[in-house]
Amino acid sequence: MMSNALIWRWGSEQVKTFLQILSYGLMSGALYGLIALGLSLVFGVMSYLNVAHGALIILGAYLSFWLYQLWGIDPFPSILLVFPLFFALGLLLFKGLFAALMKFSEGDKIKNSLLISFGILLILPNTIILSWTPDERAVTTFYSGAVVDLLGWRLPYTGLATVALAVAVIAALHVFLTRTYFGKSIRAVSQDFEAAGYMGINVPRTYMVSFALGVALASIPGAIVALQGINPDLAFALPNKELIVVILAGVGSINGLLGAGLLLGLVEAMGVFFLGAAYREAVGLLLFVLFLVYRPQGLVGRKT
Amino acid sequence: MTGPIGKLGIGISCLITLALLLFPLFVKEEYYLNLIFLVSLYSILSHSWNVFGGLCGQISLGHAAFFGVGALSCRYAWIAGAPLPAALLMGGIGSVLVTCLVGIPTLKLRSHYFAIGTLAMAMIALITVQNQLPGVNFLPPELMAGYSVISRYYICVGVGLAAILFVGALKHSKIGLAMISIREDEDAAEAIGINIFRYKVVAMAISAFLAGLAGGLFAIYYVSFYRYIPFELTWSFDPLLITFIGGSGTVLGPVLGSLCYVILRETFALSMGQLSVIIFGAVFILIVLFFPKGLSGLIDKLHAGGPDSETEKQ
Numbered sequence: 001m002m003s004n005a006l007i008w009r010w011g012s013e014q015v016k017t018f019l020q021i022l023s024y025g026l027m028s029g030a031l032y033g034l035i036a037l038g039l040s041l042v043f044g045v046m047s048y049l050n051v052a053h054g055a056l057i058i059l060g061a062y063l064s065f066w067l068y069q070l071w072g073i074d075p076f077p078s079i080l081l082v083f084p085l086f087f088a089l090g091l092l093l094f095k096g097l098f099a100a101l102m103k104f105s106e107g108d109k110i111k112n113s114l115l116i117s118f119g120i121l122l123i124l125p126n127t128i129i130l131s132w133t134p135d136e137r138a139v140t141t142f143y144s145g146a147v148v149d150l151l152g153w154r155l156p157y158t159g160l161a162t163v164a165l166a167v168a169v170i171a172a173l174h175v176f177l178t179r180t181y182f183g184k185s186i187r188a189v190s191q192d193f194e195a196a197g198y199m200g201i202n203v204p205r206t207y208m209v210s211f212a213l214g215v216a217l218a219s220i221p222g223a224i225v226a227l228q229g230i231n232p233d234l235a236f237a238l239p240n241k242e243l244i245v246v247i248l249a250g251v252g253s254i255n256g257l258l259g260a261g262l263l264l265g266l267v268e269a270m271g272v273f274f275l276g277a278a279y280r281e282a283v284g285l286l287l288f289v290l291f292l293v294y295r296p297q298g299l300v301g302r303k304t
Numbered sequence: 305m306t307g308p309i310g311k312l313g314i315g316i317s318c319l320i321t322l323a324l325l326l327f328p329l330f331v332k333e334e335y336y337l338n339l340i341f342l343v344s345l346y347s348i349l350s351h352s353w354n355v356f357g358g359l360c361g362q363i364s365l366g367h368a369a370f371f372g373v374g375a376l377s378c379r380y381a382w383i384a385g386a387p388l389p390a391a392l393l394m395g396g397i398g399s400v401l402v403t404c405l406v407g408i409p410t411l412k413l414r415s416h417y418f419a420i421g422t423l424a425m426a427m428i429a430l431i432t433v434q435n436q437l438p439g440v441n442f443l444p445p446e447l448m449a450g451y452s453v454i455s456r457y458y459i460c461v462g463v464g465l466a467a468i469l470f471v472g473a474l475k476h477s478k479i480g481l482a483m484i485s486i487r488e489d490e491d492a493a494e495a496i497g498i499n500i501f502r503y504k505v506v507a508m509a510i511s512a513f514l515a516g517l518a519g520g521l522f523a524i525y526y527v528s529f530y531r532y533i534p535f536e537l538t539w540s541f542d543p544l545l546i547t548f549i550g551g552s553g554t555v556l557g558p559v560l561g562s563l564c565y566v567i568l569r570e571t572f573a574l575s576m577g578q579l580s581v582i583i584f585g586a587v588f589i590l591i592v593l594f595f596p597k598g599l600s601g602l603i604d605k606l607h608a609g610g611p612d613s614e615t616e617k618q
Binding site: 049097100110111112114115116118119120121122123126127129130236240243244247278279281282285286288289292293296 | 363409410412413416417419420421423424425427428431432434435537541544548577578579581582584585586588589592593
């Protein structure tokens with residue numbers, strides 16, 4: 001009660017709502033950055049547009065749901081189990097479906113990978129529905145719904161954990177790409193795969209591992225999505241968030257993803273505040289189209 | 305230029321056309337009339353995608369918006385008192401107008417940027433309609449009284465046949481060749497003096513017109529529907545799937561694809577539910593990987609050396 005009274009003095013109800021919506025926007029923004037991570041890596045390195053990345057995130061979310069349901073493993077540590085599993089899945093998918101596209105020109109790579117992953121997007125969510133019904137599910141832990149209350153400004157623990165995780169994962173990936181030999185070879189291949197090949201880098205293997213890494217990165221947002229609630233339909237809703245964030249950041253930019261995710265979360269929050277919740281998606285999409293037309297190189301990218 | 309189809313082909317096409325026209329005289333079950341109606345509707349929509357994506361090479365995911373605008377324009381024109389064919393035409397024209405207003409900026413985008421840009425546009429259209437035009441559109445009773453399946457059947461089959469002939473003629477015209485050259489290599493096409501932007505606008509307008517007609521057919525077919533239904537994204541994805549399964553950039557492909565799509569959906573969707581979509585997805589991946597020319601490419605292969613195989617390869 002005390003804290004509420006303070007906020008009243010501090011500002012009107014409107015300000016409180018605004019701050020609340022803003023902070024939720026930023027927390028979902030951190031998640032947007034995470035869901036776009038794997039897609040951006042694969043798109044940037046090898047020009048594969050994997051629209052099934054959202055479906056893979058949902059699959060990861062279901063896996064952490066079942067790990068919690070069956071063995072009581074909390075979604076956050078379960079990432080450590082799902083990550084290697086998804087890495088193997090990525091290797092399989094690459095060997096089975098995507099390796100054949102390596103020899104194509106860049107435009108054909110994008111087009112054909114888009115089409116193949118679209119087929120996967122049809123298969124995966126429907127397999128999930130068949131196996132586990134289309135019901136909405138969520139992992140409910142002891143900290144679900146718990147909030148930090150700062151003078152009536154309520155911040156959920158899972159949201160804060162999402163922000164922390166997004167910062168940590170994107171920083172770790174940055175270190176991996178800039179400080180390790182293999183990370184450097186991935187960047188070399190993404191800049192010019194022919195030249196990289198002449199320098200003695202094994203290009204097909206780099207492609208395969210980057211693709212598998214991209215798939216494995218789907219397991220991280222999967223765990224958070226499992227905490228927020230999952231249904232198979234999300235597989236179709238997530239790709240557009242991913243694509244928006246990737247374009248906002250600039251294709252291939254890993255460092256820009258967090259900022260782009262936060263920007264999208266922020267703009268959506270403004271849309272909710274000023275236009276109403278129904279237009280949340282539309283505002284984000286509009287931002288996206290504006291970026292596509294006027295700044296296709298993204299927030300931090302350079303014009304080519 | 306009858307070469308690409310051949311005498312046999314013309315004979316078969318005439319027979320099929322005749323059979324379609326006489327079909328309602330012999331078969332009275334509305335179920336079968338409805339099936340042919342749906343095949344025609346999907347053929348028109350897929351041909352609309354085919355002109356833009358198959359001939360001109362612009363992978364559009366915005367067809368749901370073309371379709372939806374066509375459906376609503378036709379519906380409102382019809383309810384306002386326009387006769388059916390005029391209302392249908394309004395659907396096509398409305399779609400072209402809206403698309404030219406909103407769609408032209410997206411033509412600046414290339415390849416994948418275009419695909420996801422148009423997808424975003426279609427999503428914005430869907431969200432806007434869901435919020436601005438909620439609820440169901442019912443057919444007024446006086447129009448209900450005149451509702452007959454047979455007249456709709458003939459309109460739809462007629463438009464479908466006209467669309468096929470039109471795309472066939474377009475493909476071998478100067479405009480069609482310009483579009484194909486843009487698909488093959490935009491920079492090279494520009495270098496030989498093709499005005500890329502103009503031909504993209506033409507392709508988009510034709511595509512929007514055909515999709516608007518298909519939307520109009522949707523609007524005169526259903527007695528009542530939620531206004532957002534024709535804007536659902538499945539109207540973007542279905543024509544893409546159908547065109548690729550049938551054969552992208554070909555004249556027969558979208559029709560074959562629609563036939564397969566409707567038959568598969570009717571036979572499997574009820575008995576197998578989700579499994580039918582899974583099978584469809586698997587078939588789609590196999591076709592993209594192993595038969596990039598789709599079903600019509602497969603037919604060409606079966607009588608290899610036929611005149612078709614040469615023209616489709618270009």
